[in-house]
Amino acid sequence: MPVSPAYRPDPRFFDLGPDYSDAVKAADFPQTILRFRNDRAAAEVGLETLTDAEWIAAFGRFDPLPGQPGPVAMRYHGHQFRQYNSDLGDGRGFLAAQMRETPQAAALRERGDRPRLMDLGTKGSGRTPWSRDGDGRLTLKGGVREVLAAAMLEAQGVPTSRALSLIETGEALERGDEPSPTRSAVLVRLSHSHVRFGTFQRAAYLNRPDQIETLIEHVRSLYHPDVAPGDVPGLMRAITAASARLTARWIAAGFVHGVLNTDNLNVTGESFDYGPWRFLPYYDPAFTAAYFDHGGLYAFARQPEAVFWNLTQLASCLAVVSEPKLLADALNGFGPAYIRELRAAFLMRLGVHSLGEAADQRLVDATLALLREGGEAMRWEPLFFDWFGGFASSARALSGPRAKLYQGEAFDAFRFALMEHEPDRIERLEHPMFAAREPEEMLIDEVETIWSAIAADDDWSPLNAKLARLEATRTAWRFDT
Template identity: 80%
Template sequence: MPVSAAYRPEPRFFDLGEAYGDAVHAAAFPQTRLRFRNDRAAATVGLETLDDAEWIAHFGRFEPLPGQPGPVAMRYHGHQFRTYNSDLGDGRGFLAAQVLEAPVGARAASDRLVSGGAPQGRLLDLGTKGSGQTPWSRGGDGRLTLKGGVREVLAAEMLEALGVPTSRAFSLIETGEALERGDEPSPTRSAVLVRLSHSHIRFGTFQRAAYFGRADMVETLVEHARALYHPRVAAGDVAGFLREVVAASARLTARWVAAGFVHGVLNTDNLNVTGESFDYGPWRFLPWYEPGFTAAYFDQTGLYAFARQPEAVFWALTQLGGALKLVAEVEPLTEALNGFGPAYIRELRAAFLDRLGVSSLGEAADQRLLDTTLALLREGGEALRWEPLFHDWFGGFASSARALGGPRGKLYQGETFDAFRFALFEHEPDRPDRLEHPVFAAPEPEEMLIDEVEAIWAAIDARDDWGPFEDKVRRIRTAGEARR
């Protein structure tokens, strides 16, 4: 069957009209070789029943799914490294479809909306990367390298396993073109990626409307995004909408930091209204604690370095707030923005507790654990990698013998460690039965450091060997299941 009964099309962005996006067509690729299909994600939207030929038809040739009007390249502007760019938009991708997250069984169309227009079940986007040229390609070829697609799958899978709000890599299809790129050996192989994401409405989507002085468009966007993504906010409450975006962005940023993740390009067109990480370019995971660690070779000033990500996200939120001034008073918008700092600290404490597998003991004790964990990582330097610390001490005191008897046991001593251990042992293990999973019997955790990423790509590039890639995805998912 082409789709399951759980598939529920809900193409709501398309209702906004041509002022917000352009109808486009996908490129005609010389070949379509399926390299990755995320059946786990597909099952959440009723598309896991597609066979490979149907999958390629919809996600390689982009024949519209049932009930979908066809692709649209979204319009937006954005600050790129804090320089405003009014010549942006979907230049090598488009919104292919919108669907509702699927409960068991299908619902009648009349049951799909709750009061206020919000769908029952999250509204999800199927968006592309590398699907061909659009009116916003700016002379680019509209393509994606296969290496870039592989890297995006790995980033999304790892972040999902670590509990970071993220888009999910849905499909990766090799497309048989030889691409020329200035930042990697060329010619290189091409691909088209599809991601499943909660929203592709960016801060820059609002900035574009404000740039043209179109208060009516800003108001329409606010109401559209409020009703679909933040329905708890009352209609017309622009500051309330901004508060929700601030809170979601604070949670995302805290989860990045706890995961040791560096996004690399936190421009305002790469941040969205649902606080979900997406569009992975020059990302990196920290090998060890290094505040100035950057992911992009072109980030010469460290603007988006690891420890500056909260600053970067807050700055981007202020630009969103500036766009919303066309339809709201400044004071309540400022108040909403000022909530970012306290929300970020709360979320950071929660994220570190989650990473260490322990329960909250209250603000003071939770902050003590956050502070001592960071102090231990700072003191450990290159000898104490980021991810292994959380692996060794997951579950708190229940992991003492495992951590002290493991490969990093000799690092766990001294005053800084004693302070960490005291703070950790104050907290009760959260679901200690998780430690029975075989993942925690292994001496080393699953990491995603750049050398391994390059080795995975080298196997594909040199021998068309997808085994290391497929094994890595399986191991990441197993690790994520153990933590859950």
């Protein structure tokens, strides 16, 4: 298979052996129709040179890529809505391959100088030993939704997995939450790690400190190499800091993950596995994404609490082989780190430089107050679009479609706080996107409209047009993750 010279296989998780995963085979699908390929992401790991036929062979039939041993279903446990489940594991996906980023991709990342180890993980690739009563499949609608979520989050500067490939597989699936029968697909995502908090929980549940120690060194050496060997509290601090950064950027993006179970958080602080996600239409702390989240456990404003709770479960696993007090000290760094990262995330989204802790916090507070006071009329994403670049955008914002909203005491406080901050890379405002009257949003009605065109008429043009606009948005914001 003619991968590019930049392709560097490095299947490190596979070396851990059968205590951590099971060798599996992909399902034999009746069809393999390529619906989406992300060549920009593929180029980061040397896979952009594959022809469509070779792409389908790799990501529809799962012929092994060069230097890869074949797929494995990862073993893990987890708390699901805070109820422990020891029957989890990769039930409809697997780890297909691992490879290194290209040096060019590493150089483009914020604070990035080392080519990272990257995973190709699947969703909908067939049954595994951990499928239980599931069919191991993914609906095409679910795949389309993950493609959209990942593209929007990347544009907004959120650390996220990327949808690499979506292939329709020609099966009719029965689902309780979609009109059935519905179409099937297999998704491949590119991400930094699929080692979950739940991966550690399984080892702790089995009373295997040796497995915990092996996982610690695996994670430290590959994902947090600045932590010294044997420094378990240091690793906890690194994972806590990465998780705080991710959570803050979710909030600044107005994103609700929907299912923040311990098997859906990983050791690199990278968002992945998008199921019933939503983006806020307007500020609503109680906004939930999952129809089955009846108590609002994972509501928008409760996401920091949820991530912290999950981190405490990870710390309890590490305490099997480390000093609990030192781990608690590391864990307690989450709150201060989250506040710091939230200030940074809001400044990033508003396109302004930091002026210091007090002034930055005034701007965050004033932004949230304006969103709160504006109610349903003050949509989340348009506020950041209108005022990107700070006061340099005042003429644009005050002559735009929301001009009438920008008045009153809450707005005056916001404008004063914004005026204190200088624009960051003001040349970004020259991008044609900022000449538009409306930004790109990702609200549920638009998602349903995109899917309806596919379901009713096999019309993929609305999806492709949306992805093109999101790519233009990403290049306009130029946020680093």
